[in-house]
Amino acid sequence: MKQTYEALFTPWKIGKVEIKNRIVLCPMGGTSLFGWMEPNHFDKEAANFFLERARNNVGLIIPGIAPIRDTIGGRWLYQNKKMFRELKPYMEEIHQTGAKLFVQITAGMGRSWGISDQVLPLHKNPVLRTLAKPILDTNYQLASPSPLPSRWAPEITCPQMTVPQIEEIIEAFAKTAVLCKEAGVDGVEVHAVHEGYLLDQFAMKYTNHRTDAYGGNFENRYRFAVEIVKAIKAACGADYPVSVRYSAVSKVKDFCYGALPGETDYTEIGRDMQESEKAARYLQEAGYDMLNADNGTYDSWYWAHPPMYMPQNCNLEDVAHIKSCVDIPVVCAGRMEPDVAAQAIAEGRIDAMGVARQFLADGEWVTKLLEDRMEDIRPCICCHNGCFNLSHHKGHANTQTLPDTRGMARCALDPRTMQTKKYRITPADRKKNIAVIGGGIGGMESALVCAQRGHTVTLYEKTGSLGGVFVAAAAPSFKEKDRELLAWYARELTKYPNLTVKLNTEVTDLDALQADEIIVASGAKAVNLPVPGAEKGIQAVDYLLGRAPVGEKVVIVGGGLTGCEIAYDLYLQGKQPTIVEMKDDLIAVTGVCLANASYLRDFFKTNQVPVCLETSLKEIRDGSVVVADKNGATREIPADSVILSVGYRPAPMAPKSRCVHIVGDAHKVGNLRTVIWRAWDVCMKL
Known part of the structure; x- marks a missing residue:
């Protein structure tokens, strides 16, 4: 390991719990150990996902949010005792790796609940809403501190949460935390005074207009989050660690309108830095043992879920400032780079580096860093195509499909992530000679999958370089991770003796290839507009x-x-x-x-x-x-x-047949996820 990264691999403590290194696998929706869009249960897919990363040297694991009350059916987490009995031996396996694990529990999402186009009629029609309530209680899912417009469907007004509902949630947190502790879970994380979720909506003036004990002044707005940690500590003991997911600054100018990086001449309507300093200290005094921090809300979502347009380490300065205001550990997330994080840790500006999506793209990246194999790390390109593709545009709510809603935290670049039953490398029953025509992403991925399965593969590319249209996509200055991905592919293709790459070789006669199977990845052609000029x-x-x-x-x-x-x-x-x-x-x-x-x-x-x-x-x-x-x-x-x-139209150089298979944009124009997953769908069957 390079000396640059040494600070990342020093121990630290959250309360009395020691963590072996400073790398925190941050929570991602869809990776809950208790399931997500289904009745709560011990989720073996998520469990295996985290165990594999624990074996690859992560320090602290925080799985994705577990709704305190089921999205489907409305059962409370603490009511499923069997789930916690299954969790206990799993925690023993986690601890054998040296890693620690906190369970993140969410009070709810309020106006940030991702209403999809498919369920929008339930929210608009009181009759349908009543009929669906035993299965999907939309009023409960949308319950907010005050009547507020939904982030996803502004025409829907989210109902105000009642005090009895608040009290039920506080009690449920304590009961669930007790079961986590009994199962050997190292701590819990409260979700969240962060990202504009329910507790954050209570905390901010622009979303909390209440006049009771949970609204108005500073103490009332943070009361919900404070009462939760106090209830957990009362039930589990003062030494049981409780983290809180925390946004340092909201970065919000208006509903559905955020502040950009470097923008200072605006009026913050959420939590500004002055209030954040006070809030961080207040949460510490209430009993929280760690702040797991970044910035933003769903109205400025690119701070909490940074796309490639956001600067690397985009939240570091704000989170480091909050660290100076408290005595408890502070984790910083948001496009964090290991060298920058290591330096910030060494200087005492933060305590640990929070990383999420990179663990989806490459579960072994910490091990590769330790082994000085940085070039072997498949980079996350911040596309969100597989992990969190909740999409929204005018006239629509969330257009994400229901299968994607159920199966978040997958990865565009590696379809095996959270889908190990569907996608896996298995040795081919009969080794074949396979020709791949086209060296774009679809062609390169196909060649790699086939080579890993044991086939003899020849990849033909008519130009002098690999990458296809993705070379153009990776050209802008803010696409540095795309360029790293192209370099990763070029290196991977050299690792298999049964894989040959032929550049500057245009294929015009398929019969001349003498291949058992042919994969066509010849791309697409630009659409021409029929207009003068x-x-x-x-x-x-x-x-x-x-x-x-x-x-x-x-x-x-x-x-x-x-x-x-x-x-x-x-x-x-x-x-x-x-x-x-x-x-x-x-x-x-x-x-x-x-x-x-x-x-x-x-x-x-x-x-x-x-x-x-x-x-x-x-x-x-x-x-x-x-x-x-x-x-x-x-x-x-x-x-x-x-x-x-x-736009583009598919341009396959040959039609599909028994031994000719079309992948990539030649099959259907899409994005990296559709291209790569299609390659696996085809190549797993050859």
């Missing part, structure tokens, strides 16, 4: 690869994710982008996490980047474009350059 436009890929320089005023046609990222990239370069989009919102698609999409929307709004919604391109002229709004009214927009980002 279309030939004057620059395709998005050509811009991203630097093939076509652009002027100062640039119109981007297409406000999907790629178009918005191009506009963002142009703005960072000091140019003047304008986005033209036919739909009524930017990034109006399923599968792009709101944390990612809202950053770009907020960035354009804050920086006054012109966005023309419900607007279509009619003509590209020299120096301008002509567009039409939804009513047909046309206008001219000055443009030195026009970038076309209006």
Whole structure:
């Protein structure tokens, strides 16, 4: 291990519990040991996920939130004694690795509850709501400190939580904590004065308008969180550790509108730093033994779930400041890099490094760091496509599918994550010669899976480099993790003697390959717009690869994710982008996490980047474009350059047959998750 990282591997204590190193596996929705969108139970998939990471040298594990009361059916956690009996021998296995584990319990989500399009009718229709109540009590799930607009469906008003409901939850925390302690769990974490969840909504003035003992002044707003820790300590003893998930600063300007990194000239309507200093001390005095901290709420979600646009270590300065205000340990999460975290720990600015999604992309990354194999770590690229793709755009609530809601905390880059029954490497029954045509992500992933199964694989790429269209996607300055992923693939492909890569080799005759199976990963072609002057436009890929320089005023046609990222990239370069989009919102698609999409929307709004919604391109002229709004009214927009980002169509070089299999964008244009998971779906059967 390099000396740079030594501080990460020193012991520390939470109360009287010693943790062997300073790396904390932070909680992620969908990784609860007690299940998530189903009746609570001991979840063996999550248990195996954490045990494998414990064996790979993580110090402290905090599984994802366990709702104190079931989402489906409404049973309290403490009522399932069998679940805790199964937990006890599991904790013994965890402890044999040297790791410690805290169970995170949530009081609820309030207005942040992810109402999906599928269940929206339940929330709107009182008859359906009543009929569904024994199974899914929507009023309870949405209960908030005060009547508030839902983050996901503002037309829905979340009901005010009653005092008896609050008291039930406090009692349930204490009863559940006792069962955790008896099962050998090292501590519990209270979720959360953090991220705009229920306890955080109680704590903040803009979401708490109560006039009783749980609203109004500072002490009343934090009373709910304080009474929970006091109840746990009374039931479990003063020495039983209790952490709280905590947001240092809310970073909120208005409902559904956050403050960007570096933005200081705004009025904070949530918890500002001055109140946070007081709150952190108050929570410590109440009995909390640790602050597991970052920033943000669901109204500024990109702070708590940083996409690739956010700076690395984005929460460190604020969390380090809070550390100076308290005597208990403070963990910092949010795109943390090991070298920066190690230095901050060595300087006493924080106590531990919180990491979440990197454990989804590569469960062995801590071991690889210890063994000086950093280049072997598959990087998390902050895409949220597999782990947390709750998406939202105008006219819709959460467009995430129900299977994704049930199965969060998976990984776009490794489909085995939290899906070991479905995806696994097994030796092939009969070793075959397999040809893979196309060296993009789909082709490279297919080649690796087939090689790992024992097949003899030849990967053909017609250009002189691997990566395909992802090379263009990784080009902007903020895509450093994408570029690391491409480098990771290039190295992985050299590790298998049964895998040969042939660059600058275009395949035109499939029969000449003499292969038992052929995988076609030939990608997609850009859609051409049938408008006058279309030939004057620059395709998005050509811009991203630097093939076509652009002027100062640039119109981007297409406000999907790629178009918005191009506009963002142009703005960072000091140019003047304008986005033209036919739909009524930017990034109006399923599968792009709101944390990612809202950053770009907020960035354009804050920086006054012109966005023309419900607007279509009619003509590209020299120096301008002509567009039409939804009513047909046309206008001219000055443009030195026009970038076309209006989508792609699959372009398989051969049709599917018994021995020809189509993967990647050649099968269906999608994202990294669809490309990689499709490769596994095909290659596991060969």
